Amino acid sequence: MAATTVSPHGIVRVPHWHLTPPGTASGIGSVADRGPVAVPDARQRFALGGLSRSLHFLRHQGDVLFADAVRAGERDDGVLRYALRGAPRPIAVLYRPDHIKQLMTADEAITPSSTRLSPLAPIVGPDSVLTAVGERHRQQRALLLPRFHGKAVAAYQASIERATEAGLRAWPTGTPVPLTGIAQQITLEVIMSAIFGIADPSEVTPAEKSMGAAILRLMRLSSTPLGTMTQVINMRSSRPLGLLKLTLALVDRTIYRVLAERRAAGDHDSRDDIMALLLSAQTADGEPLSDSEIRDELMTLLLAGHETTSNTVAWMFERLTRNPAVYAQAREAARDGDDAYIEALVNETMRVRPVVPFVGRELLAPFDFGGHRVPAGxxxxxxxxxxxxxxxxxxxxFDFRPERFLGVRPNPHELMPFGGGVRRCLGAPLAVAELQTVAREILRRVQLRTHDRPxxxxxxxxxxxxxxxxGLVYAESID
Ligand code: HEM
Known part of the structure; x- marks a missing residue:
């Protein structure tokens, strides 16, 4: 990877990691291969200090981390430390598999998930499986897990195929289209049908439909500059503020309407969808879940269940269109029914472009990561x-080479797009089923025009x- 440079004014310029040419070593984990590396002195680091450094980190975290990890290669203890303005706690970034394994297998009582401190907390609320810790988290996870594994996921296959077919039908040809838009419709429909047990999208009630539309609006806000500002405003708050508060109030209204509709129907004992499961569930004290507890859970599944998956689809074709030889091979694999290649393609996409680039744990006790001591807090x-x-x-x-995963069972502390340990993504099997189906169908049926933009x-x-x-692409034709 190209070395960090420093301008005459002391501004640290880091290369864009995502534009690193193929065939290049990263310099991380292989000190010997690394070229000369500029180590900025205190004055240069100061140039990015305080608030501006924190904002810079928020917007360019990939570039900053790559540059810092390459520099740290001199010590290679695999721990980067940051104190960012606005962040609730000082941060220790880990990127060595042995350190990660140590963290992921440690007692959860001293390493709870840090999601309750993340920008998602004000959105999903305090009572979600994502933000809860300890016993409450264990109970909620145990309740939901069977709906995202084995037979349950096989049962969702029909809705994945139906939603993909509808997505392909609505895809305009000959004009550039962001793939996230198409994939979001697909993944939203799949998760809605899992939650509400909708076998046929024409059965969606008006309340469910307006909830879907409100969720899509929320997603779109989060990917605009206004959304980034909203994130900064909400950074240290567990409750939504400003524009987020207003937007969420609209989404919540639609969710509560759907809940009221379901309670009034009173048919949850005879249904097997996730909503029915939540309506019949009880707390440890034998009480039914409150509307706001169910709202937090629904919001979590709706958000976690579709933005991640749709952006992974977008990244997959963004990479494929920049790697024509791999694209041709993937199309052939899809046409020949080579599922092993499609599986490898999904793994390679999530390796080079993990849509969740971090997972966090609070350290309630000091930890020693290979001699690097990180204090509690x-x-x-x-x-x-x-x-x-x-x-x-x-x-x-930096090369995009799905074949590196052919015949390989990835080590869970070396490939971890879904995080790990007791908090590993609950929806991973559903996400993989969606990614494989959508990839296979797009590869088989859509001829995408490749272009040579960076x-x-x-x-x-x-x-x-x-x-x-x-993930802007042109579809030349769709079968
Ligand atoms: C490509 C798609 C997806 C990716 C990359 C992804 C990634 C992740 C990651 C990294 C975590 C945090 C794990 C940790 O802290 O160790 C997570 C948690 C979670 N994900 Fe996903 N996810 C995806 C799709 C889904 C889907 C389809 C659902 C289903 C509704 C889902 C539901 C959840 C839930 C409920 C959690 C919280 C689990 C817990 O804290 O116990 N995700 N996901």
């Missing part, structure tokens, strides 16, 4: 992005890393 952030670009794990890590810039929005232009 820090947030340990696993940089999935850096981990996935280590030279010692992935040769030429890769799309990653935009960091809430806790995600998404393609700045939404």
């Amino acid at each position: 820090h947030t340990a952030l696993v940089s999935i992005l850096l981990l996935h670009h280590r030279d010692d794990l992935y040769a030429q890590p 890769g799309e810039t990653p935009r960091y929005s809430n806790v995600t890393m998404i393609p700045a232009r939404g």
